[in-house]
Amino acid sequence: MHRRLTAPGALAAASVLLAIPASAASGSPGAPGIGDPYYPAYGNGGYDVSHYDLRLKYRPATDELEGTATILAKTTQDLSRFDLDFLLDVSEVRVDGAVAAFATSGEHELVVTPKKTLAEGAQVTVVVRYRGVPSSKQAYGFTSWHRTPDGGVGANEPEAAWWWFPSNDHPLDKATYDVSVQVPDGTQALSNGTLQSTSSRAGWTRFNWRSGKPQATYLATLAVGRFDLTTGTTESGIPVVNAYSRDLGDNAGAARASVERTGEIADWLSGYLGPYPFDALGGYVPNTNTGYALETQTRPFYSPRQFAGGSNTSVVVHELAHQWYGDFVSVAGWKDIWLNEGFARYAQWLWSEHEDEGTAREIADYVYASHPADDAFWTVKPGDPGPENQFDIAVYDRGALAVQALRDELGDEAFFAVLKGWPREHAYGNATVSDFVRYAERVSGRQLGALFDAWLFQPSKPAASAARTAAAAKAAAAPAQPKSWKKIAATNDVHAH
Numbered sequence: 313m314h315r316r317l318t319a320p321g322a323l324a325a326a327s328v329l330l331a332i333p334a335s336a337a338s339g340s341p342g343a344p345g346i347g348d349p350y351y352p353a354y355g356n357g358g359y360d361v362s363h364y365d366l367r368l369k370y371r372p373a374t375d376e377l378e379g380t381a382t383i384l385a386k387t388t389q390d391l392s393r394f395d396l397d398f399l400l401d402v403s404e405v406r407v408d409g410a411v412a413a414f415a416t417s418g419e420h421e422l423v424v425t426p427k428k429t430l431a432e433g434a435q436v437t438v439v440v441r442y443r444g445v446p447s448s449k450q451a452y453g454f455t456s457w458h459r460t461p462d463g464g465v466g467a468n469e470p471e472a473a474w475w476w477f478p479s480n481d482h483p484l485d486k487a488t489y490d491v492s493v494q495v496p497d498g499t500q501a502l503s504n505g506t507l508q509s510t511s512s513r514a515g516w517t518r519f520n521w522r523s524g525k526p527q528a529t530y531l532a533t534l535a536v537g538r539f540d541l542t543t544g545t546t547e548s549g550i551p552v553v554n555a556y557s558r559d560l561g562d563n564a565g566a567a568r569a570s571v572e573r574t575g576e577i578a579d580w581l582s583g584y585l586g587p588y589p590f591d592a593l594g595g596y597v598p599n600t601n602t603g604y605a606l607e608t609q610t611r612p613f614y615s616p617r618q619f620a621g622g623s624n625t626s627v628v629v630h631e632l633a634h635q636w637y638g639d640f641v642s643v644a645g646w647k648d649i650w651l652n653e654g655f656a657r658y659a660q661w662l663w664s665e666h667e668d669e670g671t672a673r674e675i676a677d678y679v680y681a682s683h684p685a686d687d688a689f690w691t692v693k694p695g696d697p698g699p700e701n702q703f704d705i706a707v708y709d710r711g712a713l714a715v716q717a718l719r720d721e722l723g724d725e726a727f728f729a730v731l732k733g734w735p736r737e738h739a740y741g742n743a744t745v746s747d748f749v750r751y752a753e754r755v756s757g758r759q760l761g762a763l764f765d766a767w768l769f770q771p772s773k774p775a776a777s778a779a780r781t782a783a784a785a786k787a788a789a790a791p792a793q794p795k796s797w798k799k800i801a802a803t804n805d806v807h808a809h
């Protein structure tokens with residue numbers, strides 16, 4: 313995933329808008345950020361979105377995107393004006409049908425001032441007309457838009473939406489989506505969820521995608537290019553749509569041999585994590601030159617480079633495990649990233665065991681022994697790593713060690729009950745690390761504060777668990793590298809920048 317160079321400062325109220333005369337219900341401006349201490353300007357205050365309807369047209373030859381976004385929201389305060397997060401060029405904004413004033417502010421704020429103050433609790437419809445060349449736009453000196461030889465892709469974490477639709481860009485504000493994209497005939501447009509229909513007219517083909525379950529903005533994706541689509545159905549009846557760029561070259565076979573395992577892997581994961589929570593499934597591999605993958609909801613994004621060393625089902629396990637840990641239940645704030653990455657990584661360890669390439673216990677022992685006490689690895693606190701270390705390797709590997717430590721403490725029966733019960737507990741919502749600690753304590757009847765403090769919040773190497781000590785005593789030498797290790801480690805490129 314993307315890692316920021318510098319955390320953005322809180323936005324000054326640098327608005328150039330005309331002062332709005334105070335009236336009976338004067339209201340106040342919505343905050344320019346939703347209140348995430350890692351990213352103060354991300355998301356916005358004053359409203360909550362329930363649905364995005366995006367009607368888009370994209371020209372691969374020139375990377376031009378034009379669109380109309382219809383946003384359904386409910387105000388959470390008397391609102392004199394509000395922000396959306398967006399980078400493309402806006403030509404018109406309407407609020408409840410009436411033309412609204414707008415201006416840009418900060419790195420990615422679109423400030424909208426409706427004619428009249430919006431009352432708290434009102435259902436509001438915002439229409440934004442826009443166009444632009446996404447690859448020409450940057451915020452904080454980076455872009456999340458991948459230009460490809462045959463089109464473009466929007467996929468990144470924590471930010472991707474700014475380049476293709478205006479939004480309240482924070483996981484706390486989930487919504488449903490209809491994404492309709494018109495592209496030249498012979499080109500495909502991919503997004504999340506189910507493909508409702510396609511139609512062709514005058515040299516253009518329109519693809520209509522629907523995501524009927526709440527989805528965080530960073531989990532929404534758009535990809536346009538020349539793709540081959542494959543379809544299937546999981547054992548549990550979920551329709552699968554995968555897509556592969558026609559220009560994957562030497563990586564084409566390995567990519568398909570991995571991503572075509574999606575249905576099987578989702579079925580396998582549901583044995584540990586509960587029923588698959590969405591009505592669509594798949595994955596896509598565009599011909600980007602990036603190195604990472606992302607758990608875009610129902611349809612993860614994979615870079616071809618993930619498969620440069622041959623097939624890798626471990627990365628598919630990682631991104632599909634996120635469908636429960638990350639997508640079904642999303643972080644309440646970006647400091648809660650362990651709830652995503654610690655568990656997606658642990659799922660890879662379970663898959664290794666399933667494939668007879670090293671047990672979770674063996675991998676945990678190997679990781680633990682690989683990092684001596686003075687390794688900087690142990691200074692990263694997975695439970696609150698800071699924005700600069702949000703995607704540090706320790707969030708993944710130390711994070712998964714914390715999951716193994718919980719398993720050691722609870723025993724398999726209680727541990728697997730927690731692992732499977734947690735996603736359902738916060739279905740389609742958000743949660744914090746402390747919510748998880750409380751949940752694990754409630755299910756197990758154990759006090760777990762000290763255990764989680766040592767593994768998630770101390771900048772030092774925790775003492776080995778009794779289980780690990782016993783395993784180490786049996787093996788005279790240092791733990792051997794598990795067979796699956798290289799494939800699991802290859803997933804790390806996923807998150808390198």
Ligand SMILES: [Zn+2]
Nearest residue numbers: 630652653656
């Ligand atoms: Zn991940």
